[in-house]
Amino acid sequence: MKSHQTTQTMKPATAAKKLGVYLPATPAEFQQGVVSRAELNELQASPPEWLRELRRNGPHPRPVVAAKLGVSIAGLARGGVTEPLTSEQIEALKAEQPEWLEKERATQAEVRKEAARLKARNAEQGDH
Numbered sequence: 864m865k866s867h868q869t870t871q872t873m874k875p876a877t878a879a880k881k882l883g884v885y886l887p888a889t890p891a892e893f894q895q896g897v898v899s900r901a902e903l904n905e906l907q908a909s910p911p912e913w914l915r916e917l918r919r920n921g922p923h924p925r926p927v928v929a930a931k932l933g934v935s936i937a938g939l940a941r942g943g944v945t946e947p948l949t950s951e952q953i954e955a956l957k958a959e960q961p962e963w964l965e966k967e968r969a970t971q972a973e974v975r976k977e978a979a980r981l982k983a984r985n986a987e988q989g990d991h
Contacts, residue, residue: 938967
């Protein structure tokens with residue numbers, strides 16, 4: 864008996880998420896096909912111009928927008944940001960520093976500080 868190796872593929876939405884891009888902004892052939900693991904690796908290793916352009920200018924999906932603004936995805940929603948944003952829009956928000964953004968950044972900083980404190984505490988407890 865011969866073992867049959869199948870090619871692992873993913874939906875375009877999954878591939879777009881792994882690439883950190885907004886699916887509706889990708890080329891039609893990307894949206895309508897399936898992406899193999901090898902193709903995903905190739906896109907990551909040697910991104911075509913459309914992928915470089917999307918990563919540079921957007922529109923960016925919410926996880927990327929949140930990371931660029933230093934807030935959580937929930938924080939974006941609380942701030943009224945529910946749509947993808949371009950890099951230009953993100954920079955404008957950073958320059959504007961609306962009250963919600965300052966508040967959400969402070970919240971995120973507290974969350975990170977608490978996570979670090981718990982990690983340190985757990986590491987100490989693991990040593991005993």
